[in-house]
Amino acid sequence: MTTSTGGRPRDAGRDVAILEATLDLLTEVGYDDLTTAEVARRAGAGKATIYRRWPSKAELVLAAVGRMGGDPPRLADLPDTGTLRGDLAALFRPQTPADDERSLGVMRGLTSLLSQSPELAEAASNAMVGPFVESQRLLMQRAVDRGEVPDGADVATVARVTPAMTAFRLAVERRPVDVDELMHLVDVVVLPALRVAPPG
């Protein structure tokens, strides 16, 4: 329990560089082909520096993925266009192309990670899909509160539809998903399920 006192202090900045390099590499080659040697090279670090912080490759990737999720979404930060359809359209529009590219690549890379253990799969799923579901849940609940969506709608279930189908597309079929397809899904499945009149 005695935190050793002497010696050179650990540079927290190296953690960031290593995790960033891990995430980049994960998007490019996937978990299986990610090597700690390459992570070290890109981070400008030694392998010892990595293994001093994380006991295994799995823990390293887990930490890197965990960083992605960030804070849970808050309603105040979400789009507010006046209609649920508009809110969802705004939600699907990627903030920056880089963000979009990264989450797509990470999802692809995670496919191989999923096979390692349920524990890793859960963490990955939570980090990637969880915030997306929660954002939709908040938007839908607000639509219920303002009367756009009839009360009693099963928001929790419907909020899972597009994230699940997106994850399926990326992880299983391995095809990209574009915003038009997502909006088609919203018009054909999500809004009818919530008993919202279709547009046009």
Added chain:
Amino acid sequence: MTTSTGGRPRDAGRDVAILEATLDLLTEVGYDDLTTAEVARRAGAGKATIYRRWPSKAELVLAAVGRMGGDPPRLADLPDTGTLRGDLAALFRPQTPADDERSLGVMRGLTSLLSQSPELAEAASNAMVGPFVESQRLLMQRAVDRGEVPDGADVATVARVTPAMTAFRLAVERRPVDVDELMHLVDVVVLPALRVAPPG
């Protein structure tokens, strides 16, 4: 082009034994941890016998998975209860527990296969998810034809919802899916999307 004539003929029965063993092992340990040595041991075969038929582990697993799909579903073979909801309920009820266990296990095992190449991913997806989607599409189209579902419904899109969410649950979240949950999804999402009045 000259098919050599002499020599001991190849025993087609070994193909079956090897592919069965491959499928079994795939459900148990997944693609990454599947070794050709263990496949050979379970099939009571030599590794040479495997590699004489399939040039690589990937091709072997691909052949094993391809066997699963079988013939495309035909409307005459699908349940016909009089209502779309009843048909879907009958579709979800597994024919035999063994079938159910196997497809669940294979989906789990395939998670790691998906990361290998888009080609393998596509084959796996087609074999596993394709028939499920097609069955639902046929049932929904029949419901349209008999007037239970309004014309103009986007059957092709809605038919993908539960297969995608099932695959997502199995492959990404790695949790089992039970029939009650699927029927809840039918009542809350699928039927409303098709403009069918909810039961009760």
Added chain:
DNA sequence: CAGTTCTGGTACTGACAAGTACCGGAACTG
């Protein structure tokens, strides 16, 4: 019979990568 290709089984090669062990040097404590 001889010649060929199959069979299960074992042993081997070759490549790859996780994790460990050091190195010389840097940054801290006391």
Added chain:
DNA sequence: CAGTTCCGGTACTTGTCAGTACCAGAACTG
């Protein structure tokens, strides 16, 4: 100063496993 723990970098150990090479025997052709 001495002592400790960090740093990047390199070399090494260790284990795994796909794929190959053989073997001795079996099943065929002619």
